[in-house]
Amino acid sequence: EGRKYEFTNLHRIGPGVTSNPTDRLELVADYFLLFADENTMTGARNRRSFTADGAMRGQMIQAQARYQFTRHLKGRVLVEFFFPGNYYTDYRNDVATFLRGEMVFTW
Numbered sequence: 001e002g003r004k005y006e007f008t009n010l011h012r013i014g015p016g017v018t019s020n021p022t023d024r025l026e027l028v029a030d031y032f033l034l035f036a037d038e039n040t041m042t043g044a045r046n047r048r049s050f051t052a053d054g055a056m057r058g059q060m061i062q063a064q065a066r067y068q069f070t071r072h073l074k075g076r077v078l079v080e081f082f083f084p085g086n087y088y089t090d091y092r093n094d095v096a097t098f099l100r101g102e103m104v105f106t107w
Contacts, residue, residue, distance in 0.1 A: 010057065011035045026066040034058050036087055054086030075103045 016030035034057035064078040080098040 009036045011037070012060075024068045028062075028064045028066070030060075030062045032060045032062070034060060034085070054088070056085030057087045058085040059083045072106050073103065074106075075101070077101050 012032040014032035082096040084093040
């Protein structure tokens with residue numbers, strides 16, 4: 001129990017697909033359903049954020065493109081969308097987005 005054990009209260013399932021349209025380009029797309037064994041975050045201080053009976057944490061869509069520019073340079077763009085489920089109250093059910101771009105130099 002406790003805050004540090006919340007990570008074990010998360011389960012995800014879902015399909016994914018990977019495609020290589022060229023030798024240097026890889027496209028990846030994943031869809032996840034996120035569940036909790038139980039909603040342990042209820043209580044007086046959390047009543048605005050978490051519901052008392054919801055176990056579905058939400059849905060997540062993830063897409064990324066990886067490109068190998070040269071032998072020493074590759075890049076990646078990652079985008080994620082999270083749609084909260086009934087684990088959260090109406091006060092905390094906004095869609096969350098994440099975007100990352102990175103370049104990796106190797107030698």
